[in-house]
Amino acid sequence: RKEVEQDPGPFNVPEGATVAFNCTYSNSASQSFFWYRQDCRKEPKLLMSVYSSGNEDGRFTAQLNRASQYISLLIRDSKLSDSATYLCVVNSRGGSYIPTFGRGTSLIVHP
Amino acid sequence: NAGVTQTPKFRVLKTGQSMTLLCAQDMNHEYMYWYRQDPGMGLRLIHYSVGEGTTAKGEVPDGYNVSRLKKQNFLLGLESAAPSQTSVYFCASSYYNSPLHFGNGTRLTVT
Numbered sequence: 437r438k439e440v441e442q443d444p445g446p447f448n449v450p451e452g453a454t455v456a457f458n459c460t461y462s463n464s465a466s467q468s469f470f471w472y473r474q475d476c477r478k479e480p481k482l483l484m485s486v487y488s489s490g491n492e493d494g495r496f497t498a499q500l501n502r503a504s505q506y507i508s509l510l511i512r513d514s515k516l517s518d519s520a521t522y523l524c525v526v527n528s529r530g531g532s533y534i535p536t537f538g539r540g541t542s543l544i545v546h547p
Numbered sequence: 548n549a550g551v552t553q554t555p556k557f558r559v560l561k562t563g564q565s566m567t568l569l570c571a572q573d574m575n576h577e578y579m580y581w582y583r584q585d586p587g588m589g590l591r592l593i594h595y596s597v598g599e600g601t602t603a604k605g606e607v608p609d610g611y612n613v614s615r616l617k618k619q620n621f622l623l624g625l626e627s628a629a630p631s632q633t634s635v636y637f638c639a640s641s642y643y644n645s646p647l648h649f650g651n652g653t654r655l656t657v658t
Binding site: 467477479529539 | 578582597647651
């Protein structure tokens with residue numbers, strides 16, 4: 437079982453739709469969680485960190501469920517410009533903090 | 548503020564040739580990482596460093612070597628390139644458990 441798993445999609449949604457992605461992780465000692473966005477094999481860019489209490493940034497909401505070991509990303513009122521691959525990243529501590537990436541979920545927003 | 552700079556951006560090698568990829572960061576980050584990204588595989592960790600003079604193996608270290616002689620630089624070497632090393636390489640840095648900052652990537656083709 438991969439340490440961090442995501443549904444690769446693609447999720448194909450119309451503009452204005454609400455879409456949600458989940459990401460599961462296997463290491464119960466994981467300490468920090470992030471969502472990144474990646475466009476066309478360019479470098480990933482931080483979308484938002486995920487906090488235990490959940491957090492919101494405009495149209496984006498991230499949640500963490502430690503008991504079930506998953507994080508989620510909700511995008512409301514989807515825009516064409518939201519089309520990208522969304523990467524889930526989990527930091528676990530062995531001796532050091534090692535970020536592990538999911539394979540990404542592809543989102544396509546169409547007119 | 549340059550952030551993370553990778554050189555070169557593109558390179559074509561013949562099988563058996565060697566090369567070094569350079570990553571430089573100006574944010575005084577302790578942690579630096581080298582990832583490779585292949586279609587359908589997500590980002591996979593090659594090697595990482597938790598401080599000047601230290602390096603450690605990641606998920607896919609075979610065929611690569613690294614050095615971190617100065618805190619701001621992390622070098623990735625390919626001693627004898629193979630077609631299986633054709634990929635996009637990303638360098639990243641972070642302050643301990645904080646989000647990663649990525650370079651623009653190096654697109655390497657080995658023929």
